[in-house]
Amino acid sequence: MNNKKNFLLSLIMIFSFLSASSANADDMDDVQALLDAYIETEADLMAQTELMSEDRIFIIGTPAMRMTDNQANMKGQIHVDSRRQQMDPGAIYYATREDQIVRVYGDAAVASFRRNLNFRPSAEGMKNGMSNNTSRQLVTVVMAKVNGDWKIVHTHISSA
Numbered sequence: 001m002n003n004k005k006n007f008l009l010s011l012i013m014i015f016s017f018l019s020a021s022s023a024n025a026d027d028m029d030d031v032q033a034l035l036d037a038y039i040e041t042e043a044d045l046m047a048q049t050e051l052m053s054e055d056r057i058f059i060i061g062t063p064a065m066r067m068t069d070n071q072a073n074m075k076g077q078i079h080v081d082s083r084r085q086q087m088d089p090g091a092i093y094y095a096t097r098e099d100q101i102v103r104v105y106g107d108a109a110v111a112s113f114r115r116n117l118n119f120r121p122s123a124e125g126m127k128n129g130m131s132n133n134t135s136r137q138l139v140t141v142v143m144a145k146v147n148g149d150w151k152i153v154h155t156h157i158s159s160a
Contacts (some may be wrong), residue, residue, distance in 0.1 A: 042095035047152030136160035
């Protein structure tokens with residue numbers, strides 16, 4: 001009888017361990033998908049807004065600016081981006097990332113990476129004096145589960 005109890009207890013422990021591991025793996029996959037979407041939507045800030053919590057904090061620049069109204073912040077970023085698009089509608093603008101480190105802590109996660117914002121003007125833009133440009137940045141993103149979904153709750157960007 002004791003052997004049966006020990007066996008059942010061992011099975012319960014193994015299943016508990018496996019289910020805890022798979023939950024963490026699922027969270028890591030979800031966090032990674034959120035970070036992928038964050039980079040992929042760099043040229044579509046309306047879509048990027050959906051990845052963020054309403055109360056996201058955004059820190060950028062030298063001297064640093066700290067914005068705590070995500071709606072107003074994204075409105076400003078979208079305005080600047082629409083000016084870029086008006087100046088050269090045929091240009092290509094995209095982001096890449098390198099050396100990413102991600103840590104998941106229950107319902108919170110932190111990612112740190114280098115981001116390259118790449119601008120490639122169209123032929124018309126080059127005729128008007130535009131040139132290829134890559135802006136290198138160090139980025140820290142804090143994510144949290146908000147109503148069951150992973151959202152970006154804090155972004156800090158510094159020049160690299």
